[in-house]
Amino acid sequence: MVQYSRARLDASFAALSDATRRGVLEQLGRSDASITDLAVKFHMTLTGMKKHVGVLEQAGLVTTEKVGRVRTCKLGTRRLEEETAWLESYRQLWDSRFIELDKVVEELKRKEKTDGREKRQ
């Protein structure tokens, strides 16, 4: 399990950089499919399709489940992408807070300087 949002985002983009993999995502958007179904649809060997699905799975874009001898693939994007987006909006909130905090700190520093000068005089 990849822990870091940045790594996840990179993995998502790497996964999406390939035309076959984007096609697989679109296909899975319509309905779940087995690796065999996908291999046939995209005119690929089973091994080749397994590799593509593996990349998509690692990026969290697809989840697979083995029932009997058939491995079924389905879209798994939502939770992962929501988390990435949430972290970004959370960062924006904190960014805005810190920009305001900068102003407060600047003001206190200035005040301290002035007060110090007054004391020395």
Next chain:
Amino acid sequence: MDARRDSKPTPTKSGTTVERKSERELVVTRTINGPARIVFEAWTKPELFKRWWVPKSFGLSLLSCEMDVRVGGAYRLVFSHPASPEPMAFFGKYSEVTPHSRLVWTNDEGGEGGAVTTVTFEERGAETLVVMHDLYPSKEALDGAIASGSTGGFSETFEQLDELLITLGASAGRS
């Protein structure tokens, strides 16, 4: 292959980083141009705190802000937002108060799923590194906070990302 460390969060222009450190932890960091003494003051005096905690750009307004900053002391912040018919209250207790270096408080508004927040202030020359660490009681609690957008998440952003993915998927299928 591993020349680049992917685990490093990307800072914004002003240097704020946010990272999900583990299944239960969220960490925010930022360097503030000022001594720890002053930064700490801005986090612990209500009249200063309320000037920066609620950024105007987020459409929130702070209706009240009570902070009794000492071990066992309580805080209570009440916000209003045009999209919310009822005001929202955030409250808890301070469990550690170490002047100029460390603050720990609980977040009790969410019941048992609330995080414990630890803020450390580390002086580096004329600057102070602020590290805010939220520890949730379980992975499910942090996942839940994220899913509900409760800590400042904004659903428009999710929708935009969803749309991007759909567009990318759709255009690929035709090529």
